[in-house]
Structures are given as structure tokens and as C-alpha cells.
Amino acid sequence: MSRTIRTGNGGRTTGLPTLEEVAARAGVGRGTVSRVINGSPRVSAETRALVEAAVAELGYVPNRAARALAGNRTDAVALVVPEPKDRFFAEPYFSEMVRGVGAALADTEMQLLLTLAGNDRERKTLAQYLAAHRVDGVLLVSMHAGDPLPDLLEQLSIPVVISGRRSADETLAAVDSDNFEGARAAVAHLTARGRRTVATITGPLDVYGAQRRLDGYRSGVAGAGLDDDPRLTAVADFTEQGGRLAMRKLLEDRPDLDAVFAASDVMASGARHVLRESGRRIPDDVALVGFDDSAVARHMDPALTSVRQPTEEMGRTMARVLLEEIAGPSPERPQIVLPTELVVRDSS
Numbered sequence: 001m002s003r004t005i006r007t008g009n010g011g012r013t014t015g016l017p018t019l020e021e022v023a024a025r026a027g028v029g030r031g032t033v034s035r036v037i038n039g040s041p042r043v044s045a046e047t048r049a050l051v052e053a054a055v056a057e058l059g060y061v062p063n064r065a066a067r068a069l070a071g072n073r074t075d076a077v078a079l080v081v082p083e084p085k086d087r088f089f090a091e092p093y094f095s096e097m098v099r100g101v102g103a104a105l106a107d108t109e110m111q112l113l114l115t116l117a118g119n120d121r122e123r124k125t126l127a128q129y130l131a132a133h134r135v136d137g138v139l140l141v142s143m144h145a146g147d148p149l150p151d152l153l154e155q156l157s158i159p160v161v162i163s164g165r166r167s168a169d170e171t172l173a174a175v176d177s178d179n180f181e182g183a184r185a186a187v188a189h190l191t192a193r194g195r196r197t198v199a200t201i202t203g204p205l206d207v208y209g210a211q212r213r214l215d216g217y218r219s220g221v222a223g224a225g226l227d228d229d230p231r232l233t234a235v236a237d238f239t240e241q242g243g244r245l246a247m248r249k250l251l252e253d254r255p256d257l258d259a260v261f262a263a264s265d266v267m268a269s270g271a272r273h274v275l276r277e278s279g280r281r282i283p284d285d286v287a288l289v290g291f292d293d294s295a296v297a298r299h300m301d302p303a304l305t306s307v308r309q310p311t312e313e314m315g316r317t318m319a320r321v322l323l324e325e326i327a328g329p330s331p332e333r334p335q336i337v338l339p340t341e342l343v344v345r346d347s348s
Contacts, residue, residue, distance in 0.1 A: 042327060145207070
């Protein structure tokens, strides 16, 4: 229903309620109304209820096109994964992350654009797209040290949230799992079961999360009074083939090993194949623990003990933080670390 409102020059015209009228009715500022309408969680429940009541009373309907134009908004965010396509589709971690992000954006007007940037050509195209400010914000997943994408986004003043810090001194908003404690708990579990020669297969060490899992492994080994033999550590790349190659090297260097902590379920799957090929029984001869608690862990034979990281919740949290940054950047960028949990199954 239309209503008569007063224009700035004293004339009269017919139109719909404005954002300013909603703010006046709710007794809050225009920016607060904007945050509520855009789904930002940076509003108290009481204030949100006041704004929603004012919207209902006045019959306010957001004009998406006008709002986007006036605020230089696109109503779109990009989820960028700087990894090759084969890794993206092989690892359950990425699909769970996308599911979490999508769930958090489902009740907003934001569109989600999934972008893979695993080679130089894709990265160049992405950089051009971002430089044109075609999205309101970016979610970066699977960051390697030295990756120029985060710095590019900062230069372009595009809000960004990353999954997994790049270092202990991360300056961008980030959501991570407690990689250190998860790995330490895995090793503590193995040593409590009587294992004394515990090996590890790490992810690439230019990924901070992989480094923290290695740190946690070393802490667990030290806590059990065991020697940190470098021959018990093999670096891989979070792929099944990487897990196979690393397991072969570990068996060559320390054939007496009696447990393996792999820094991902996918690598643990590769390690399992090699252990069986070598005649080792799991867990009788060698206990095996992974990280992620993905579908891979549940479907292995025997079922894999794994460190559960809340991947979907990480995706939801990243999206919520990004919406906050888009609605109004915070002077202190949040660094959120979610807890992990060891799920014990038959492999250990």
C-alpha cells in the first residue's frame, strides 16, 4: 500500500517507507537498521526485535537494486579455494566448508560464488575480477604461506576472512580449528594405548595448520617421554597418494613403528593401503589415527580413529564474520579458534 510522504522541497509525492523512517520508529541509527536487514550478527537480540517490529509496522521493503547502487554493493561474496580441482573434489573438507558457508548465507540476500584458483591463469583471472570490485567480500580457504591473495584483498579494501591463519601473527580476520591440541590429543591417545614408536605424516609445512599439527604431535611425543626421532616424520601434501608415499618412507626408515598419526583422513587412507601391502595389521601391529573425522574415516575398514574438526561450523562462522565486516569493519579483526575432539574407533 502506498502512502504520502513529504519531500525535501516541501512538495508531496507518493512512495514507500524509507530506511530513515524505520530507524526513527525503532529508535536506532540508520546503520543499525542496515545491519539487521543485511543479516549481520553484530546486533543484539533486543535491538533486532525493535527493528523487525518497525519494518513490519511500516511495511518497509528493501530495494535491493537501489541499495546496491547507492552503497556500491554487489550482494555477492566469493569463496576462493587456491587449490587444484582434483584436490578440491577429492577432499571432504572442502565440501563441508562450502555447506557451512551456504547455510550461513541462506537467510540473507547474498549470493555465493565458488572460485577455484589452482593455477596461474585462474589466479590472474581472479585478481582481475576482484580488482573490479564485483563482490562485497571474500572467504579464503586453504591458505599457504606467501600466497599474495590476502595482501591483494587488503590493498583493494575488500573485506576478507580466511580459514586457517597464515601464521601466529595473522592480521586478517580468521577462523581456525585447534590443530595443536587435536594432534596432541591423538598422540596422547596412542601412547596411552601402549604405543611407543609413534610416527606422523604431516601436511605441507607452508600451511600453518599443518605446522601446528606437527607441533602438537611433537608435544604429545615429548609429554610421553619418547624421543622425537626425525625418521618418524614424513611430509606429504594432504592427498591419498601423498599418504602412500610418506608411509612407504616411514616403513623404510623405521620398520619398527607401531603407530601413525596422519594429519588428514585422506592421507591416513593412503597410509592404510601401504600398511596392508606390507603385511601390517591395523591396529594389532600398527595403530592409525587421522584428522578431520570426515566420511573417509567412518567408511574405512577398520573404521578410523580421527580428530574431529568442526568444518561446517568453521564455514558458518567465517560467513557470519564476513557479513559483520561488510556491514561495518571492526578495528580489531577477530581470530576465532574452534575446539577439536578425538573420535575413537577400531583403527587404534
